[in-house]
Amino acid sequence: MTTHQSELIEAARLWAMRVADPAFDAWDELSAWLELSPAHLAAYEAAVEDDEWAAATLAKAQATRDDPHQRRS
């Protein structure tokens, strides 16, 4: 992987992470970053998928724990 690619992945991940904050309000900055290159949108969407996957995976554990009928010994 080139340095450029890994920097892009890192930057996209940072955006996905910041957007997950309920207080996020840098929407114009995000627009500007996405406009720089079509590769930015693709990287951002991949980062969003990673984030949602991790959150959904952990949320399932919490749902199982909260519901006594689902509990396994």
Added chain:
Amino acid sequence: MVAQAGSSGLHATLLNERSRLLRFLAARGAGHEAEDVLHDLWQKIASAPERPVADPISYLFRAAENHMRDIRRATSSREKRQFDWQAMGDAPEDTPAGERVLVAREQLQQVQSALAALGSRVDHIFRRYRLDGVGQADIASELGISLSSVEKDLQKAYRMLAELRTKLNTE
């Protein structure tokens, strides 16, 4: 800012912020269809049950982000169905339910141990942020640490989980 109740307040905000929202939607993947997407988004918002909105501008941008995520999910599951259909010749129709449960349980264990390996503070901060929906600034004050410490811990978790997902997908 005083909360504006109902969709009329939101609609006024939408008109005021229209160009910013269109710019965002276009950059976020709607491209030349940004106007149509904004129209659909407004239909969705207007048909939802009314509730007080503390910050209408944030609310609309958040709704726009979520709308683009919904569109993307719908598109990728349609493409996946089409792909499965084409590949169906000799492939089993679907993964057996028992196997899916096993995979999900194994992934959960991997996520839990990846987070635990980063230390209890990173683990706690990530769960607070992504499961409880608490913002970075609030987490920082809860723990009495700086905002940049929270952000650095979250970055560690995000990086680790992305690597884990890549690993699981290529196994």
